[in-house]
Amino acid sequence: MSDAAATLPGQDTLLACWSSLARISPAARLQHSGSAVAAVFPMWLPLNNAILLGADGDDVNDDEARAATASRLADVYSAVGVDTWALWIPSRKADLNAPDEVHQVDGLIRDTTTLVMQATLTGQLRRQDGVVRASIAAATRAAGDEEVPVAELGEPETEPGLAAWVMLRGDVAVAGTWSFQQEHDCGIYTVGTMPGWRRQGLARMLVEHVLADAQERGARTASLQSTPMGEPIYRSLGFQPAGRYEEWVSAPVG
Numbered sequence: 556m557s558d559a560a561a562t563l564p565g566q567d568t569l570l571a572c573w574s575s576l577a578r579i580s581p582a583a584r585l586q587h588s589g590s591a592v593a594a595v596f597p598m599w600l601p602l603n604n605a606i607l608l609g610a611d612g613d614d615v616n617d618d619e620a621r622a623a624t625a626s627r628l629a630d631v632y633s634a635v636g637v638d639t640w641a642l643w644i645p646s647r648k649a650d651l652n653a654p655d656e657v658h659q660v661d662g663l664i665r666d667t668t669t670l671v672m673q674a675t676l677t678g679q680l681r682r683q684d685g686v687v688r689a690s691i692a693a694a695t696r697a698a699g700d701e702e703v704p705v706a707e708l709g710e711p712e713t714e715p716g717l718a719a720w721v722m723l724r725g726d727v728a729v730a731g732t733w734s735f736q737q738e739h740d741c742g743i744y745t746v747g748t749m750p751g752w753r754r755q756g757l758a759r760m761l762v763e764h765v766l767a768d769a770q771e772r773g774a775r776t777a778s779l780q781s782t783p784m785g786e787p788i789y790r791s792l793g794f795q796p797a798g799r800y801e802e803w804v805s806a807p808v809g
Contacts, residue, residue: 563645563798564673565778566606568742572735575714576602576691586631590624591642593631603632603640606800622661629662629805641666641804649796651783663803669780672794676741676775680767683760685723689731694719697731698747704728718768722748722761730757734765741769743779759788766792 570585573594577583583596593605605628607621625642632640644657651670689697690709697703705726711719716736721728730748734741743765748758766777780800781789 562608563647563671563800564776565671565740565742565797566645568735568737568740568778569744570606571737572717572742572744573602575717575735579691579712579714582635588624588627590620591628593628593640595631595635595637597635597637600637600639603637604643605640606643606645618659621657625660625662625803632805639805641802643800643802645671645798646801647798649798651786651799655801657801660803662806664806666802666804667782668802669782669800670786670796671778671798671800672781672786672789673776673778673797674766674789674792674794676766676770676777677793678770680763680770682767683722683764686720686761686764687723689719689721689728691717691719691733693728694721694731694733695745697721697728697749698745699731700750702727702729702749703731718765720761720765722757724752724757730761732761732765734769736769736772736774739773739775741766741774741777743777746779746785758785759791762788763792 570592574585577585580596581598586593586595591605591607594602596602607624628642642660642663646656651668688711691712693703693708708721708728719733720731722730729752732743732746734743743762746758746762769777779789
């Protein structure tokens, strides 16, 4: 029996978040077809990702259908000058170390796997000192390798449901994330801490604050995608594995 899945927990929230981000990014859009939905961001390259859908998982399981979908997506991205993009194939396998079921997608190269995790929010969540709202750009910088001075945090976006967050230490932001609330589910994305500030519990505190805020706004569940490094942090907050995305990336041009 196939472990491929047409929809994973939090996927609707993720797509709604991409749609919201597209409204604030120049020339960006979500493009839907019967077999995939593509986030097209000509000016924000890391967000150029597509999720394979398929009725009842048919396109997930069929080699020819996957290849045809990948070819159509390549045309979509090429038309706007995007050479590097990823196709995410959903799977019900809730273990990062489980073997792949899909072994080939013509024109694409196997890349990483992210674990889809979901939690039911409880009354034990607490807001944390030092966590403040910021712009998406500032939160993205803080989640990477760049300390962000308080003066450069920017104004929070006004898109409904979309919020960016940073953890302050002194007068700089040293960790960041953003969230999107879709009805009663809160999606959490791009969690990261500056290398020099890791292993101090800051990422956990940041995520707990976001969850507490979402719960106050009516969220009942939360969803995210985890790397191996992040999985223990999220488990400590009540998240449990619910599937995974097996990611395939476009082959280098030339």
